[in-house]
Amino acid sequence: MKKTFLALACASLIPAVSAGFDQTEEVARAKQAVAGFSAALKSELMAAMQSGGALRAIEVCHTRAAEISEEVSLETGMSLFRVSQQNRSPSNVPNDWQTAVLQDFKSRILAGEEAASLSWYAQAETADGPEFRFMKAIPTGGLCLQCHGTQIAPEVADKLSEIYPQDKATGFKPGDLRGAFVVTSRVD
Ligand code: HEC
Known part of the structure; x- marks a missing residue:
């Protein structure tokens, strides 16, 4: 399964178009953008949970998740x-290549890998040019x-x-794949 997927991923890879483009550096930038988003959302989520419980914290996830990702995208010039596949917000549905990567993550977790350690990257051709x-x-x-989780308080479930x-x-359940961060950027 993993091999098949990798073969598919490689088929969509294109040779580096620009001598100045460094994938290793772009991976590092993407990881940094993800870390920035995670830290900001988690700290607001935890503060809201402490002051008003899960009910109050729903508002943070509802309004701040999209705002923080926009802020990080603006700061980094990458889209985050x-x-x-089990989305809460209708805006968070994966497209085809994102679904393929999520499926690959799931099989790697089934094969014993830790969800926290899984990442993937590629360069692909799009209508707007090459994309990382x-x-x-x-x-x-x-x-x-x-x-x-499986046991959600009734007032939280209602909200x-x-x-x-x-x-x-x-x-x-703890350890399950909840979803994934996606970062894309233009290859100039
Ligand atoms: C207080 C409730 C609450 C808690 C706690 C919470 N979430 Fe969420 N989560 C939400 C809400 C609400 C959304 C929808 C956000 C939106 O509208 O963009 C969401 C969306 C998400 C998404 C985006 C995909 C989707 O389903 O729409 C991911 C991924 C996610 N949560 C992961 C987590 C992880 C990981 C944790 C624990 C570290 C967590 N959440 C804790 C309420 C919560």
Whole structure:
């Protein structure tokens, strides 16, 4: 499975178009963008959980996740967002190549790899020119279960279904793949 996927990923790779483009450096920049987003969202999420519990923290995820990813995208010049095959927000549906990577992450977790250690990158041709693509798996941790787990408090569940009538992001256990960060950038 892993081999098949890698073969597919390699087929979509194109030779470096610009001598100045360094994939290793771009991977490092993408990882930094992800770390910046994660740290900012997590600290706001935890502060809200402490002051007003999960009910209050839903607002942070609802409004701040998209705002923070926009801020990070502006700062870094890379586009950063989150996707999940079991998405809560309708904006976080993965496209075809993102779904293929998520599937690969899932099989690697089944084969015994830790979700926290999984990432992937490639360079691909698009209608707008060559694009650098990076994804990093998002594992489910203990903190996440109040809103993504199997036993969600009734008032939290009510609020979630009010804001997200199509919510698919519940039923997760610690260590499960919750989704992934996606970072893309133009290759000049
Ligand atoms: C207080 C409730 C709450 C907690 C706790 C929480 N989330 Fe979420 N999560 C949400 C909400 C609400 C959204 C939808 C955000 C939006 O509208 O963009 C979301 C969306 C996401 C998404 C984007 C994909 C999707 O399903 O739309 C990921 C990935 C995610 N959460 C991971 C986590 C992880 C990992 C943790 C633990 C570190 C966590 N969440 C903790 C409420 C929560």
